[in-house]
Amino acid sequence: MSRHFIFTYLLPVTLGGFIALAGYLYYQTTVLQADLAAMTEQRDIAEEEVRVLNETIDNIQGELAILSEDYEELRDDYREERNKNEDFEDRIDNLAGTLGNLNKLAKTDKELLQKYSKVYFLNENYAPERIDKIDDEWILEGKDEQYFHREALPFLEDLLEDAERDDIELKVVSGYRSFDEQADLKGQFTQVYGSGANAFSADQGYSEHQLGTTVDLTTEEVGGAYESFANTEAYEWLLDNAHKHGFVLSYPEGNDYYIFEPWHWRFVGEDLARDLHRDDMGFYDMDQREIDEYLISIFD
Ligand SMILES: [Zn+2]
Known part of the structure; x- marks a missing residue:
């Protein structure tokens, strides 16, 4: 190969080739770097997006935690409120019950369980709210019609029927008596019994009738x-059974308050009559305050 050929053709061509290759390589490197830069940028963007997403998730979790707390508070408040309402309802119920009892008590005549004495007796103007006629079959022959407190009458009828079932024939001599009737009666007794009449009929049994x-x-x-009624089977039967129907003997034998009246029976309600019988106690032996507690249930 001649030098001429080398310098004239081969070298320039080879150099040109190298230059072209270097240019190409340089170009490719630039493209790759640009690609790399673009990818890096995309990665950064993606990373930023992930960061933002994570932040969003954290925020949502935070809000959820707050909501959950709020919910629990609300739930507690609700429970508390509900409990308060229940308490309130209980109190209303109790109050209604108390009012019902008070109303019942207010409507029940306090005199019905009052103890009377020679110094404390019923006002002459007093009259029971309602009285009904006692059926003639129960009235002693030859006596006028007799009346009794309307709400106590069924108890009296039960007593008389109960006695009849036991072959005891009880008869009514006297039921309700007004002040005037009683005053007349007192006159009769005064004639019959003389000076002892005041002790006999006037003051106490008077109010009860x-x-x-x-x-x-x-x-x-x-x-x-x-x-002589005290010597009868009927009297014995009453001593054993009258309390079952709410009746008590006002002035029993040997009492400290009044003469013995075996015939004179007062309705005081089944509860009180039962308790007095159980304790072998007279109506007039019980404290008035204690007696008053039975008033609400006198006709139950
Ligand atoms: Zn009497």
Whole structure:
């Protein structure tokens, strides 16, 4: 190969080739770098997006936690409120019950369980709220029609029927008596019994008959001969059974308050009559305050 050829053709061509290759390589490197820069940028963008997403998730979680707390508070508030409402309802119920009892008590005549004495007796103007006629079948022959407190009458009828079932024939001599009737009666007794009449009829038994809840009982055989009623089977039966129907003997034998009246029975309600019988105690032996507690259930 001649030098001429080398310098004239081969070298320039080779150099040109190298230059072209270097240019190409340089170009490719530039493209790759640009690609790399673009990819790096995209990665950065993606990373930023991930960061933002993570932040968003954190925020949402934070909000959820707050909401959850709020919810629990609300739930607690609601429970508390509901409990308060329940308490309130209980109190309303109790109050309604109390009012019901008070109302019942207010409507129940306090005189019905009052103890009377020679110094404390019923006002002459007093009259029971309602009285009903006692069925004629129970009235002692020859006596006028008799009346009794309307709400106590069913108890009296039960007593009389109960006695009848046990072959005890009880008769009513006297039920409700007004003040005027009682005043007349006192006159009669005064004539019959003289000066002792005041102790006999006037003061105590007087008030009890005016209540309408007291009855004088006898038998056909004894009739109006009251004292001998104490010797009858009927009287014994009453001592054993009258309390079951709410009746008590106001003035038992040997009592400290009044003469013995075996015929004179007062309705005081089944609860009180039962308790007095159980304790073998007279109505007039019990404290008035204690007696008053039975008033609400007198007609139960
Ligand atoms: Zn009487």
